[in-house]
Amino acid sequence: xxxxxxxxxxxxxxxxxxxxxxxxxxxxxxxxxxxxxxxxxxxxxxxxxxxxxxxxxxxxxxxxxxxxxxxxxxxxxxxxxxxxxxxxxxxxxxxxxxxxxxxxxxxxxxxxxxxxxxxxxxxxxxxxxxxxxxxxxxxxxxxxxxxxxxxxxxxxxxxxxxxxxxxxxxxxxxxxxxxxxxxxxxxxxxxxxxxxxxxxxxxxxxxxxxxxxxxxxxxxxxxxxxxxxxxxxxxxxxxxxxxxxxxxxxxxxxxxxxxxxxxxxxxxxxxxxxxxxxxxxxxxxxxxxxxxxxxxxxxxxxxxxxxxxxxxxxxxxxxxxxxxxxxxxxxxxxxxxxxxxxxxxxxxxxxxxxxxxxxxxxxxxxxxxxxxxxxxxxxxxxxxxxxxxxxxxxxxxxxxxxx
Numbered sequence: 001x002x003x004x005x006x007x008x009x010x011x012x013x014x015x016x017x018x019x020x021x022x023x024x025x026x027x028x029x030x031x032x033x034x035x036x037x038x039x040x041x042x043x044x045x046x047x048x049x050x051x052x053x054x055x056x057x058x059x060x061x062x063x064x065x066x067x068x069x070x071x072x073x074x075x076x077x078x079x080x081x082x083x084x085x086x087x088x089x090x091x092x093x094x095x096x097x098x099x100x101x102x103x104x105x106x107x108x109x110x111x112x113x114x115x116x117x118x119x120x121x122x123x124x125x126x127x128x129x130x131x132x133x134x135x136x137x138x139x140x141x142x143x144x145x146x147x148x149x150x151x152x153x154x155x156x157x158x159x160x161x162x163x164x165x166x167x168x169x170x171x172x173x174x175x176x177x178x179x180x181x182x183x184x185x186x187x188x189x190x191x192x193x194x195x196x197x198x199x200x201x202x203x204x205x206x207x208x209x210x211x212x213x214x215x216x217x218x219x220x221x222x223x224x225x226x227x228x229x230x231x232x233x234x235x236x237x238x239x240x241x242x243x244x245x246x247x248x249x250x251x252x253x254x255x256x257x258x259x260x261x262x263x264x265x266x267x268x269x270x271x272x273x274x275x276x277x278x279x280x281x282x283x284x285x286x287x288x289x290x291x292x293x294x295x296x297x298x299x300x301x302x303x304x305x306x307x308x309x310x311x312x313x314x315x316x317x318x319x320x321x322x323x324x325x326x327x328x329x330x331x332x333x334x335x336x337x338x339x340x341x342x343x344x345x346x347x348x349x350x351x352x353x354x355x356x357x358x359x360x361x362x363x364x365x366x367x368x369x370x371x372x373x374x375x376x377x378x379x380x381x382x383x384x385x386x387x388x389x390x391x392x393x394x395x396x397x398x399x400x401x402x403x
Contacts, residue, residue, distance in 0.1 A: 005132070005135045005136060005139055006135055006138075006139060006162060007243060009139045009142065009143065010236075010239070010240075010304075010305070011304050011305055012143060012146075013142050013143070013155070014236065014304075014305035014306055014309050015305070015306050016142075016143070016145040016146065016150060017145070017150065017152070017155055018229075018232070018308060019228070019229045019230075019231075019232030019233050019236075019308060019309065019311075020227075020228040020229050020232060021150070021152045021155060021228075021232065022155070022231075022232030022235055022236060023222075023223060023227070023228030023229060023230070023231030023232030023233075023235065024094060024097065024152050024156075024228050024231075024232075025152055025155045025156045025159060025235075026219050026223075026231055026232060026234075026235035027094045027219060027220065027223040027228075027231060028094050028097050028098070028100060028101070028156055029156070029159055029160075030216035030219045030220050030223075031094075031098075031101055031220075032100070032101055032104040032105060032108070032160070033212050033215075033216055034209070034212050034213050034216055035074060035101065035105050036104065036105045036108040036109060037205075037208045037209050037211075037212040037213075038070075038205050038208070038209050039066075039067050039070050039071070039105050039106075039108065039109035039112070040063040040066050040067050040070075040109050040112060040113060041066055041205050042204040042205040042208060043059060043062055043063045043066060044059070044060075044063040044109075044112045044113045044116045045116060045204055046059050047059050047060060047063070047113070047116035047117055047119075047120050048116055048119050048120040056117070056120055057178050060113060060117055060174070060178060061178075063109075063112075063113045064110075064113060067106065067109040067110070067113065068106075070105070070109075071102050071105050071106045071109070072102075074101060074102045074105055075102040078098045078099065078101060078102060081095070081098065094223070097152070097153075097156060100156055100157075100160065103160075104160040104163075104164065107160060107163075107164030107165070107167065107168065108160075108163055108164040108167075109167075110164065110167035110168065110171060111163065111164040111165070111166050111167030111168075112167070113167065113174075114166070114167040114170050114171055114174050115127060115166065115167065117174050117177075118170060118174075121177075123170075123173075126170055126173070127166070127170075129169075130165075130166035130167075130169045130170055131166055133165070133166070133169055134161060134162055134163075134164075134165035134166045134169065135162055137161050137165055138158045138159065138160075138161035138162030138163075138165060139158060139162065140158070141154050141157050141158035141161055142154055142155055142158035142159070143158075203343075203346060206346065207345055207346045207349055210346070210349045210350060210353050211349050213353065214349065214352050214353040214356055217353075217356055217357070217360060218234060218238070218356075218360070218377055219231060219234060219235060219238070221360050221363075221364075221373075222234050222370070222373075225363075225364065225373075226370055230311075230370050233309065233311040233312050233315060233370075234312075234315060234370075234374075236301075236305065236309060236312045237312040237315040237316045237319060238319075240301075240312070240316065241293075241316060241319055241320075241323055244286075244289040244323065244327065245323075245326060245327065245330060248285060248327065249282070249326070249327045249330040249331055252278070252282070252285075252331045253330055253331035253332075253333075253334055256274065256275075256278055256331050256332075256334060257331075257334040257337070257338075259274060260274060260275075260334070260335060260338045261337070261338055263338075264338070265338050265339050268396065271335065271338070271339075271396060272396050272397070275332060275335060275392075275393070275396055276393075278331060278332060279328060279332060279389070279393075282327055282328050282331060282332075283324075283328060285327065286323065286324045286327035286328060287324070289320070289323060289327075290320050290321070290323055290324050293316050293317060293320040293323070294317050294320040294321075295317075297313035297314065297316040297317035297320065298310050298313030298314055298317065299313065300313060301313030301316060314371070315370075315371075315374050318371070318374045318375055318378055319374060319377075319378045321378055321379075321382050322378045322381045322382040322385060324382075325381075325382050325385030325386050325389065326385055328385070328389055329385045329388050329389050329392075332389065332392050332393075333345075333348075333388065333392065335392060335395075335396065336392070336395075339395065339396070341395060344391075344395075348384075348388050348391075351384060351387070352381070352384050355380045355381070355383065355384045356377065356380060356381065358380065359373075359376040359377045359379070359380040359381075360373070360376075360377070362376060363376050363377075
């Protein structure tokens with residue numbers, strides 16, 4: 001429901017904000033998402049794991065301490081960062097809104113901690129309700145220019161709210177729970193628990209940071225090399241390209257994961273059969289959005305979002321090629337969990353980061369314009385997704401031989 005609300009407001013938002021404002025907001029959000037990906041050092045993901053509530057409570061307090069210390073450091077750095085003396089004049093505009101960064105990092109970190117605590121205690125109704133409320137409030141903030149003069153602050157504040165407001169909604173409930181259990185933080189106990197989950201924390205932190213950094217590299221590159229208008233056009237393109245991924249691939253991936261998890265890693269023959277059938281089915285499903293965007297992208301985008309967003313349709317037509325490979329890989333990658341090949345996640349993320357960096361470096365060196373940069377980015381990303389798909393199928397084949 002929360003995602004549907006967000007998607008439904010996009011055609012209104014694109015008529016309230018021009019690409020330049022969208023570009024400034026997207027650049028700031030990219031910085032926020034990259035920094036917030038390591039805000040708790042991923043200690044929060046361990047909250048659901050301990051058997052005892054006291055240990056889980058200590059992880060909550062430890063995660064909170066790390067978050068507040070991290071946010072304070074960011075705030076101090078930004079306070080002394082008077083001006084960013086790099087990039088074009090549009091890139092310099094983001095310095096006016098950097099004060100949003102520590103606030104947003106704090107909100108998103110609180111949301112991560114609170115969400116994992118709710119999951120541990122199976123408060124799924126609270127979590128779902130909070131997601132709906134934060135979507136309504138966040139998208140409501142974005143729509144304020146219907147009644148007030150247009151300001152990028154509404155767009156930026158609304159986006160931050162749609163990510164982090166759930167944590168604030170449920171924060172009092174979590175605090176009351178911890179107060180009743182009289183959880184206290186001590187250095188010795190904190191270090192003991194952190195030592196127990198440090199591998200989880202390290203690998204998840206590194207993997208998540210690389211994943212988020214990789215996802216936001218194109219936005220940061222465009223804001224640095226080109227202008228806010230092109231950055232805004234790209235930001236809308238990426239968000240809309242992700243719609244079939246969110247609505248289709250994730251749902252199918254969850255169902256596939258449920259099936260192979262029930263089978264277990266020793267029934268490799270059945271897993272192989274399910275995986276091959278899934279790839280064939282996803283190839284057919286992915287051809288629909290691919291062909292639609294590839295041939296009708298500009299018309300669809302200009303009709304839905306307004307004439308000034310027609311460039312997003314052109315970008316989307318180019319990027320549609322990697323959409324196929326992404327839709328194929330996203331469900332299938334879940335097999336690594338069942339086969340206990342989790343370290344490959346990090347390897348694949350590192351590989352994707354390296355290839356995207358290479359595509360952007362090549363674009364910068366040859367002085368590529370926006371369109372050529374998108375073509376190189378899409379080509380390198382498609383190759384990487386294809387490699388991941390072939391690798392996963394090969395891993396299943398090799399496990400079958402060893403079974």
